[in-house]
Amino acid sequence: xxxxxxxxxxxxxMAAPAAAQVRDVRTSGPKPFGVLLGDVFTLRTSFVADAPYxxxxxxxxxxxxxxxxxxxxxxxxxxxxxxxxxxxxEITAEYQTFYSALETRTETVPQxxxxxxxxxxxxxxxxxxxxxxxxxxxRPLITTSGETQYDLRPDAVPPRISLRPAQTAALWSAGxxxxxxxxxxxxxAWPPFHTRPSxxxxxxxxxxxxxxxxxxxxWREALIDLHRAFDATAGKRLLGDDLGAFLAQRPAFARxxxxxxxxxxxxxxxxxxxxAPAATGLSADALxxxxxxxxxxxxAS
Amino acid sequence: xxxxxxxxxxxxxxxxxxxxxxxxxxxxxxGVSKEAAVQREMVANRDVTPPDDASGVLLFQRAHYLLxxxxxxxxxxxxxxxxxxxxxxxxxxxxxxxxxxRARRAIAAIEATKIDLAIPEVRLAKEAxxxxxxxxxxxxxxxxxxxxxxxxxxxxxxxERGEEETxxxxxxxxxxxxxxxxxxx
Numbered sequence: 001x002x003x004x005x006x007x008x009x010x011x012x013x014m015a016a017p018a019a020a021q022v023r024d025v026r027t028s029g030p031k032p033f034g035v036l037l038g039d040v041f042t043l044r045t046s047f048v049a050d051a052p053y054x055x056x057x058x059x060x061x062x063x064x065x066x067x068x069x070x071x072x073x074x075x076x077x078x079x080x081x082x083x084x085x086x087x088x089x090e091i092t093a094e095y096q097t098f099y100s101a102l103e104t105r106t107e108t109v110p111q112x113x114x115x116x117x118x119x120x121x122x123x124x125x126x127x128x129x130x131x132x133x134x135x136x137x138x139r140p141l142i143t144t145s146g147e148t149q150y151d152l153r154p155d156a157v158p159p160r161i162s163l164r165p166a167q168t169a170a171l172w173s174a175g176x177x178x179x180x181x182x183x184x185x186x187x188x189a190w191p192p193f194h195t196r197p198s199x200x201x202x203x204x205x206x207x208x209x210x211x212x213x214x215x216x217x218x219w220r221e222a223l224i225d226l227h228r229a230f231d232a233t234a235g236k237r238l239l240g241d242d243l244g245a246f247l248a249q250r251p252a253f254a255r256x257x258x259x260x261x262x263x264x265x266x267x268x269x270x271x272x273x274x275x276a277p278a279a280t281g282l283s284a285d286a287l288x289x290x291x292x293x294x295x296x297x298x299x300a301s
Numbered sequence: 302x303x304x305x306x307x308x309x310x311x312x313x314x315x316x317x318x319x320x321x322x323x324x325x326x327x328x329x330x331x332g333v334s335k336e337a338a339v340q341r342e343m344v345a346n347r348d349v350t351p352p353d354d355a356s357g358v359l360l361f362q363r364a365h366y367l368l369x370x371x372x373x374x375x376x377x378x379x380x381x382x383x384x385x386x387x388x389x390x391x392x393x394x395x396x397x398x399x400x401x402x403r404a405r406r407a408i409a410a411i412e413a414t415k416i417d418l419a420i421p422e423v424r425l426a427k428e429a430x431x432x433x434x435x436x437x438x439x440x441x442x443x444x445x446x447x448x449x450x451x452x453x454x455x456x457x458x459x460x461e462r463g464e465e466e467t468x469x470x471x472x473x474x475x476x477x478x479x480x481x482x483x484x485x486x
Contacts, residue, residue, distance in 0.1 A: 100451035156394035300305030
């Protein structure tokens with residue numbers, strides 16, 4: 001049947017190419033037997049429409065109940081260029097059968113009435129996609145095992161709502177939050193990481209903030225603390241003359257160059273020039289701010 | 302410098318993201334545990350109405366509770382909410398349970414020889430089983446029970462098929478007409 005149709009289409013195409021708008025119509029399906037009530041099967045129908053003809057999408061069947069026995073569940077159309085010019089259409093149709101057979105018998109999927117249009121009012125209708133299959137009953141006609149005909153399968157019981165996925169997700173995010181907190185504490189040298197050797201400025205900033213506002217002696221001690229932090233960062237005793245090399249090595253601190261130079265200048269005038277702290281122009285506030293900025297720069301280096 | 306900024310900003314941003322995730326998952330856990338508590342009440346045979354924002358599974362539990370007690374109309378009132386919120390798997394089982402409740406009514410009517418009462422119930426049961434199979438073709442119990450009710454009151458497909466075709470033809474004509482005014486509701 002299919003071969004005959006193919007041969008006919010081929011003959012038509014050869015004899016009068018201008019007259020053939022639709023050719024190479026094929027339908028393929030799954031095994032055409034052993035189909036039971038409720039089964040879903042897919043039929044693939046393909047054909048070639050010669051230019052300028054194209055498939056009229058309005059002629060495609062609508063999903064839903066097709067006949068008493070068969071539902072059309074889904075319909076997909078794909079287009080591709082055909083080798084001999086024109087467009088090859090492939091229609092994938094998913095059917096479901098609702099026929100409760102009493103005996104094994106043949107059922108048919110009705111053909112689709114499709115049409116192609118040329119955009120100038122020309123229209124050609126054709127049929128495609130028919131299929132026949134053998135459907136079988138689920139149960140015998142007469143029960144012999146003694147049960148009544150009315151025995152139903154039991155109700156479906158609702159699934160229990162499980163807390164497990166939500167619990168797992170909450171646990172994972174709690175773990176992630178803890179890890180992130182630890183990372184933050186480590187990065188800022190918070191306890192228990194406050195004695196981290198690679199965070200001398202962070203440590204110094206804490207001490208400076210405490211000591212600098214407590215008068216002249218505290219201010220001097222804070223100055224020394226900040227010096228020790230510079231020493232620890234540079235890995236040697238850092239003097240004002242070495243600042244250029246130090247900043248070139250650690251670009252993260254370069255942003256605060258003016259503050260650092262002011263600090264070294266004040267330090268020299270107090271410790272070597274014998275000037276009073278108030279005369280240096282570096283207030284306790286400015287000192288604290290500089291220490292905090294340097295701690296921030298240290299984290300970024 | 303770019304890398305340094307990244308290094309100093311990464312830990313607080315990570316912590317913030319983790320805290321947001323913790324908040325979201327914690328809130329979800331709270332919601333799920335509340336639902337589970339309502340479900341436990343229902344399983345313990347208490348007549349609890351689920352909250353408006355209940356999940357599909359919880360609504361199905363409520364429908365199951367009603368259907369087992371032959372309160373089909375009340376259960377049917379949940380159908381739109383269940384089909385909207387539940388997975389196809391759960392929706393199929395809801396329709397299947399509706400079909401079972403209808404089938405039980407029909408069988409009781411047949412056993413009491415009230416065939417007139419049984420016929421509409423069988424028709425509704427068939428629709429419910431078909432709906433279940435449309436949502437989940439692998440629900441074999443629905444196939445079996447559909448077969449049982451199909452044999453309770455047999456359709457006459459040849460007659461129906463003829464009717465359908467004569468009805469379908471003009472309908473199709475109308476729906477294909479372009480620009481047909483639909484009107485306001």
